Amino acid sequence: MGLTLSLAIGYAGWLRGSLSRSGFAGAIATGTLTTWRGGYGRAALLVGFFVASSLLSRRSASRTDDFDGVALKGGRRDIVQVAANGGISTLIAAIGDVPGYRLAYVGSLAAVAGDTWATEIGSRASSRPRHILTMQPVATGVSGGVSAPGTIASLAGGAMIGALAIASGAFDRTFRAHRKKLLLTGIVAGVLGSLVDSLAGATIQERRWCDACKQATERVEHTCGNHTRTTGGISGITNDGVNVICALAGAAVGWGIERRASVQR
Numbered sequence: 001m002g003l004t005l006s007l008a009i010g011y012a013g014w015l016r017g018s019l020s021r022s023g024f025a026g027a028i029a030t031g032t033l034t035t036w037r038g039g040y041g042r043a044a045l046l047v048g049f050f051v052a053s054s055l056l057s058r059r060s061a062s063r064t065d066d067f068d069g070v071a072l073k074g075g076r077r078d079i080v081q082v083a084a085n086g087g088i089s090t091l092i093a094a095i096g097d098v099p100g101y102r103l104a105y106v107g108s109l110a111a112v113a114g115d116t117w118a119t120e121i122g123s124r125a126s127s128r129p130r131h132i133l134t135m136q137p138v139a140t141g142v143s144g145g146v147s148a149p150g151t152i153a154s155l156a157g158g159a160m161i162g163a164l165a166i167a168s169g170a171f172d173r174t175f176r177a178h179r180k181k182l183l184l185t186g187i188v189a190g191v192l193g194s195l196v197d198s199l200a201g202a203t204i205q206e207r208r209w210c211d212a213c214k215q216a217t218e219r220v221e222h223t224c225g226n227h228t229r230t231t232g233g234i235s236g237i238t239n240d241g242v243n244v245i246c247a248l249a250g251a252a253v254g255w256g257i258e259r260r261a262s263v264q265r
């Protein structure tokens with residue numbers, strides 16, 4: 001059933017232009033493993049994240065052109081992007097119903113959802129994003145940029161995952177009764193995950209520069225055809241690597257909240 005559902009949802013994502021061919025394969029792998037090991041309830045969170053992300057990226061297709069020159073990849077998500085966003089939650093789902101790993105699952109998806117919402121909604125907002133450390137205005141789409149609309153969007157994205165965790169039957173009745181904790185995990189992981197993503201994007205993520213366009217970019221080969229050069233960060237840490245860090249931060253938030261709660265009980 002997990003394979004069938006993943007095929008259907010992945011195919012719809014490919015038709016819509018949200019997934020590349022390899023991204024389609026990645027969606028099948030993560031969806032099948034999550035459903036098989038975590039059940040339908042937990043898979044519903046992954047589906048919620050995926051569907052919302054696809055809708056948001058389609059709707060922001062009219063975003064400013066400089067985003068396309070700056071961002072690493074275009075609108076279609078490839079297998080590396082799918083793994084960077086859904087890989088950590090899939091691994092956690094595979095561990096099963098172990099204390100700590102239930103909210104870690106919610107937190108990891110809330111973090112990537114928060115970060116995706118922040119990027120997609122923040123890039124359409126009229127206010128210019130600012131660098132998370134220097135607070136200087138940066139171009140839309142530049143990693144490390146934060147904005148008020150983006151931060152609010154990250155809260156909403158995380159809250160959506162928290163709400164899904166309550167509504168979907170991802171956990172047994174007793175655990176699901178801790179509604180505040182589930183929602184809190186979603187919100188904190190969504191906001192914090194998004195901020196960690198911006199922080200990592202501003203510091204360790206590889207920064208590149210196009211001499212022809214005099215523009216910062218994440219691309220090795222710029223949209224103008226020019227080969228870009230590295231100007232900072234750690235070589236090889238791309239936006240995908242930063243997304244993995246974001247998912248891990250969210251998982252840590254969930255893990256912390258669940259472990260703390262069980263200590264107090």
Ligand SMILES: [Zn+2]
Nearest residue numbers: 210213222224
């Ligand atoms: Zn260029």
